[in-house]
Amino acid sequence: MSAQVLLDLKNVNKVFGDNHVLKHIHLQIERGQFVTFLGPSGCGKTTLLRSIAGFYTLDEGEIRIDGKLMNDLPPHKRGTPMVFQEYALFPHMTVFDNVAYGLDIQKRPEEEVQQRVRAALAKVKLTGLEERYPHQLSGGQQQRVAMARALVMNSPIILLDEPLSNLDAKLREEVRVELRAIQRELGLTVIYVTHDQLEALSMSDCIVVFNKGAIEQCGTPHEIYYKPRTRYVADFIGTTNFVDAVVREKEERTATVEYGDRGRTVTLHTDEPVTVGEQVLLCIRPESLRINQPDAGEFRMDAVVKSSMFLGEKERYFLAGDNGTEWIVDAYDIGQTSFEGTVEIRAGADKIHLIRTAG
Structure with missing residues (x-):
């Protein structure tokens, strides 16, 4: 495996009852890439993301991060924080406490918690809002709190499950630009799930197109748009x-x-x-x-x-x-x-x- 490969998926399969949701997935993701899983509802993209995070147990295959086998590790030991569509912020906690939650679970020293939380909030431009509660924030600010909560863990991979779908069109475009800028500035490895073709084309280094539980094509936005390998990809994108x-x-x-x-x-x-x-x-x-x-x-x-x-x-x-x-x-x-x-x-x-x- 190349030293640049951070996530390595080999023959990943997942079955729910009679439904073969993930079919022989082979995929390698390099460090610092913004990779988008793209496809219609029910194609397997979110199931794969949650499998990487550890919320689902594979029926077959391997998930390796930095060469280490993840299959038997629980989510909190994988180093794969996930930003959900609903953000999953604690309504009774301040912005600071929401971002610090993962560090508190790890029982990190108070001085380290203060330093890392404030640094994460600065990265997403939320300095000064530490004492506010989620209901006092806009949708875009809530999304950035969720992003800061992932960033504060210093994890090798951040997983994003349609995090912009609840925002209006104008705000979604603004947050999309901010998110990509943060990823590039910090050299993060991001896996992003969406069914929005424009989001995928405008944000990604690599797009993975899913069709009925299998990868139909993997390539740069230009390759996916101008050189689709199948009619399905050509018809789905644009x-x-x-x-x-x-x-x-x-x-x-x-x-x-x-x-x-x-x-x-x-x-x-x-x-x-x-x-x-x-x-x-x-x-x-x-x-x-x-x-x-x-x-x-x-x-x-x-x-x-x-x-x-x-x-x-x-x-x-x-x-x-x-x-x-x-x-x-x-x-x-x-x-x-x-x-x-x-x-x-x-x-x-x-x-x-x-x-x-x-x-």
Whole structure:
């Protein structure tokens, strides 16, 4: 195991009754990374987080932190403090006492408790609020108290279970920026659970996408968004247009594919080991397409505008193409005349990602 690997999961399985919730999870997380577990409700992401924390016992597999096997250790001995969605603050305790709780359980000396709690509160910008109670704080301040309670333990990993979901949209964005800044400043290793794609894309060094208890793909935000390995990942992250195609020629790093009703072809760069005659899927993001721009790229298709939607910074068009395929195109030049009727949509070959549908 690399010295940079802090958390090592090997063949992790968890079963509840007849439900195989975690299926053969293999994952390594390096020190200082902000890693997000992303997926819909019921996909296993929270179960894995709680298994790492020690709240669930594995049915099979290993959890190692810094090379040490954690399977048989209780939560309070794992060094994996967890920030819950509801924050789990004690309402009868002050901010100071809430943050000091874990140190008090360990019976740390009073002078050390004072120093570490005040340092943790300073890191999350709550100095001066030590004597307030949770009901006297805003949602964002409560979230930061929960974060300080985790930071004060000087633990190698901090686990966050959808900690921003109870905040309104504006405050959620502000706290998201603060949380990422704290993580970077302190070099923390953070595992963050969410079903919010935007949160995952904007905060993470690495995103782990879950599907029915298994890891579908693990990669950087750019890899997950622009180079999804499966249709599931492409469809789950953002909005995507899919086009059925057939491989007509294959070179070492390129593939020429045929798409649509008119036998049109486009040559793409790809590392996928596709073969001639293979059915594949082309993935094109709405922002990568252009309407009625002849020089906008090699990929082209005629389509009919069905409707449009004004979204502030862009106009979103809904179109029908070959074989009734549905298209979504985002136009950011809002000052232009709206498109109507039959149009041509185009994209550059470098904006198209090829996904294998078999093998």
